Amino acid sequence: MxxxxxxxxxxxxxxxxxxxxxxxxxxxAFLRRGTEFLVFTCDTVNEISDFPKYMKPGEFGKMAVAVTxxxxxxxxxxxxxxxxxxxxxxxxxxxxxxxxxxIKEWCEKFGVKVAGGDIDFSPVLxxxxxxxxxAKRVITRAKAKPGDRLFITAPLGKAQLCLxxxxxxxxxxxxxxxxxxxxxxxxxxxxxxxxxxxxxLTDISDSLSVSAHLISRxxxxxxxxxxxxxxxxxTGYVDKEKAxxxxxxxxxxxxxLFTAEDSDVGIxxxxxxxxxxxxxxxxxxxxxxxxxx
Amino acid sequence: MxxxxxxxxxxxxxxxxxxxxxxxxxxxAFLRRGTEFLVFTCDTVNEISDFPKYMKPGEFGKMAVAVTxxxxxxxxxxxxxxxxxxxxxxxxxxxxxxxxxxIKEWCEKFGVKVAGGDIDFSPVLxxxxxxxxxAKRVITRAKAKPGDRLFITAPLGKAQLCLxxxxxxxxxxxxxxxxxxxxxxxxxxxxxxxxxxxxxLTDISDSLSVSAHLISRxxxxxxxxxxxxxxxxxTGYVDKEKAxxxxxxxxxxxxxLFTAEDSDVGIxxxxxxxxxxxxxxxxxxxxxxxxxx
Numbered sequence: 181m182x183x184x185x186x187x188x189x190x191x192x193x194x195x196x197x198x199x200x201x202x203x204x205x206x207x208x209a210f211l212r213r214g215t216e217f218l219v220f221t222c223d224t225v226n227e228i229s230d231f232p233k234y235m236k237p238g239e240f241g242k243m244a245v246a247v248t249x250x251x252x253x254x255x256x257x258x259x260x261x262x263x264x265x266x267x268x269x270x271x272x273x274x275x276x277x278x279x280x281x282x283i284k285e286w287c288e289k290f291g292v293k294v295a296g297g298d299i300d301f302s303p304v305l306x307x308x309x310x311x312x313x314x315a316k317r318v319i320t321r322a323k324a325k326p327g328d329r330l331f332i333t334a335p336l337g338k339a340q341l342c343l344x345x346x347x348x349x350x351x352x353x354x355x356x357x358x359x360x361x362x363x364x365x366x367x368x369x370x371x372x373x374x375x376x377x378x379x380x381l382t383d384i385s386d387s388l389s390v391s392a393h394l395i396s397r398x399x400x401x402x403x404x405x406x407x408x409x410x411x412x413x414x415t416g417y418v419d420k421e422k423a424x425x426x427x428x429x430x431x432x433x434x435x436x437l438f439t440a441e442d443s444d445v446g447i448x449x450x451x452x453x454x455x456x457x458x459x460x461x462x463x464x465x466x467x468x469x470x471x472x473x
Numbered sequence: 474m475x476x477x478x479x480x481x482x483x484x485x486x487x488x489x490x491x492x493x494x495x496x497x498x499x500x501x502a503f504l505r506r507g508t509e510f511l512v513f514t515c516d517t518v519n520e521i522s523d524f525p526k527y528m529k530p531g532e533f534g535k536m537a538v539a540v541t542x543x544x545x546x547x548x549x550x551x552x553x554x555x556x557x558x559x560x561x562x563x564x565x566x567x568x569x570x571x572x573x574x575x576i577k578e579w580c581e582k583f584g585v586k587v588a589g590g591d592i593d594f595s596p597v598l599x600x601x602x603x604x605x606x607x608a609k610r611v612i613t614r615a616k617a618k619p620g621d622r623l624f625i626t627a628p629l630g631k632a633q634l635c636l637x638x639x640x641x642x643x644x645x646x647x648x649x650x651x652x653x654x655x656x657x658x659x660x661x662x663x664x665x666x667x668x669x670x671x672x673x674l675t676d677i678s679d680s681l682s683v684s685a686h687l688i689s690r691x692x693x694x695x696x697x698x699x700x701x702x703x704x705x706x707x708t709g710y711v712d713k714e715k716a717x718x719x720x721x722x723x724x725x726x727x728x729x730l731f732t733a734e735d736s737d738v739g740i741x742x743x744x745x746x747x748x749x750x751x752x753x754x755x756x757x758x759x760x761x762x763x764x765x766x
Contacts, residue, residue: 186569190590193573197586203556209588211554214507222603224558224593261504263496265517265558265601276479280486293490295502297483300517300599308558308591308601310515 205398206320207251207383208313219313221251226306232343232361234352237275239362240307241282247385248309249290249366250434254383255320256375257313259368261295262287264309267302279307290368315375321391324380324399326454328439331446333370335413336388337423340430340470345417356417364434370445371436378440387429387469391437392450392458399439402455405465409449428460431470498691499613500544500676501606512606514544519599525636525654527645530568532655533600534575540678541602542583542659543727547676548613549668550606552661554588555580557602560595572600583661608668614684617673617692619747621732624739626663628706629681630716633723633763638710649710657727663738664729671733680722680762684730685743685751692732695748698758702742721753724763 191204200217201210208221225231225244235243244264252259266279280297287294292311338357345355352358367383374381380399384391388405396403405428414423439452458465484497493510494503501514518524518537528536537557545552559572573590580587585604631650638648645651660676667674673692677684681698689696698721707716732745751758 186564186566186592189566189570189573193577194587194590199586199588203587203589220554220556220588222556222558222589222591224560224591226593226595229594261513263513263515263603265515267517267599271479273479273482277482280482284486293492294487294496295492295513296496296515298515298517299479300519301522302519302595302597302599304595306560306593306595310556310603312513312605
C-alpha cells in the first residue's frame with residue numbers, strides 16, 4: 181500500500197491550495213470559475229501494471245481515457261477535454277497511431293475533445309492522461325451521512341475475475357467479461373445523474389474496500405456492507421468465498437460507489453452509520469485492493 | 474526529428490476537433506468558455522532527456538512546471554492549475570517529496586495552483602505535467618504578417634552552452650548560466666503582455682530554428698533572421714561560429730519568440746516577409762534542434 185502513503189504527501193503539500201476541492205482529497209480537484217466548477221484530474225497507466233495480456237494497442241488508449249474520465253464521473257462532472265502524454269520505447273508510428281486511435285474512439289464515445297498529445301521516451305510504455313470537466317456543484321466522498329444507503333452502479337469483481345483467469349492460462353476469448361477488463365467504460369452519464377441527489381460519490385478503481393474506506397475516512401462515518409450481496413455474476417466461475425473476495429477487493433471495475441437517502445440508479449449494497457471504519461455485516465473489513473508498487 | 478513526425482499524427486487525428494485552437498497546431502489548445510478561452514497543454518520530462526548532470530530532485534519538479542507553463546506563456550494565457558503524473562523507479566518518499574517541493578515552489582512563484590499529483594512506476598524517472606490557463610484572446614504562431622518584426626524575450630543559447638560545458642567535464646559551479654539550465658523560468662508575465670499586441674507567439678524549447686520554422690509554416694511567411702545578432706553572452710566561452718550555432722540550434726531556453734509591428738518588450742532579431750522558409754540573412758536555415766528519441 182505504498183502508493184497510498186505517497187498520496188498522503190500530495191495531500192500534505194497541496195491539500196491547502198486555494199481550490200474548492202484540493203488535490204489528494206478526492207478523485208479530482210474542483211475550482212469555481214464563473215457559474216460552474218472546473219474539475220481537474222490526471223491518471224496514469226503503464227504496460228506493467230495496467231495492460232493485461234492480449235490487450236490490443238488501441239485498448240491501451242481506451243484504458244487511459246477510461247481511468248481518467250472515471251475520476252470526472254466520480255465528481256459528477258461533464259468531461260470537456262482530454263490530453264495525454266505517451267511514453268514509448270521508440271518512435272513507433274504504428275503503435276502511436278493505434279494508441280491515439282483508441283483515445284479518439286473512447287473520447288468521442290464519451291463526448292470529450294482531445295486537446296493535446298505529448299510524446300516522450302521510456303522503456304515502459306506509459307500513458308499519462310489528464311482531463312478537465314465542468315460540474316454544477318461539488319460532490320466528493322466527504323459528505324456521506326448516517327442514515328444514507330450505499331449503492332454501486334453495477335456488480336463488482338468482473339475485471340479481477342478475468343485478470344485472474346488470464347493468470348491461470350485462459351485466453352482472451354474464454355473470458356466471461358473480457359470487455360470489462362480490456363475496455364472499461366467510465367460512468368459519465370451515471371455520475372452526472374447521481375450528482376444531482378447523492379451525498380457522497382467516488383469511483384471504484386482499486387477495490388470496493390479501498391473506496392469504502394475512503395468514504396468512511398473522509399465523511400467520518402461507519403460504512404456497513406451487506407454480507408449477503410448478490411454474487412451470481414461470479415459464482416458460475418469461482419466458489420462463493422472467492423467470489424466475495426473478488427467483489428470486495430478486486431480492482432479495475434471503474435464503477436461508481438455512492439451514498440444517498442434513496443436512489444433509483446444502481447444496486448444497494450449497504451448503509452452508512454455513525455462511527456468509523458468499514459464493516460462487512462459485523463466484521464471489520466480490511467483496507468486492501470490493487471495498488472501500484 | 475522523429476518526434477516531429479509523431480506530432481504530425483496528433484495533428485492529423487485531432488487537428489479537426491471542435492476547439493478554437495486544436496491539438497498539434499500550437500503549443501497549447503484553446504477552447505472558448507463563457508467570456509474567456511481556456512488553454513490546455515501537457516509536456517513531459519524524464520531523467521534521460523531532460524535532467525542534466527548535477528540536477529537536484531527539487532529541480533526535476535521545477536523543470537516539469539517550467540516546460541509546461543512555457544506553453545501557456547506561448548499562448549498569452551494566465552496559468553490557473555498544474556497537475557503532474559510522476560513515474561518513479563520505486564516508492565521513494567524522500568525523492569517524491571523533493572520533486573513535489575520543487576513543483577510547489579515553482580507553481581507558487583508563477584501564481585499557479587497545484588490541482589493534482591498522480592504516482593506511477595517506471596524504470597526512468599518521468600514527470601508528465603499538465604496545465605490549464607485562461608486567455609483573453611487567441612494568439613498562436615499562425616498569424617505572423619509580412620512587415621512584422623521578429624523578437625525574442627532574452628538572448629538565446631545559454632542553456633545549451635551550459636549543457637555542452639557539462640559534457641566537456643565542467644562541474645555545475647563552473648557554469649556561467651547554471652540557473653538557465655537547471656531552473657528555467659516560464660515567461661508568463663511577458664507572454665501576457667506580448668499577447669496584447671503581437672501577431673504571432675511561440676516559445677523556444679527545442680531551438681530558435683525549430684520555432685522560427687513553425688512560425689514560417691503555420692503563418693505561411695518567410696522568416697528572416699539578422700545574421701549580425703548579438704552573441705556577446707556566448708563569445709566569452711566559445712568562438713563566434715559556435716556561439717551562432719548555440720543561438721540558432723540550442724534548446725532549453727524557454728524564452729518566447731514573437732512577431733509584431735513593433736515592441737517595447739524583447740530583443741529584435743529579424744523580420745517577416747512574404748514567401749516561405751527560414752533564412753539567416755540570405756542563407757536558408759535548416760530545421761534543426763533538440764528532439765526526444
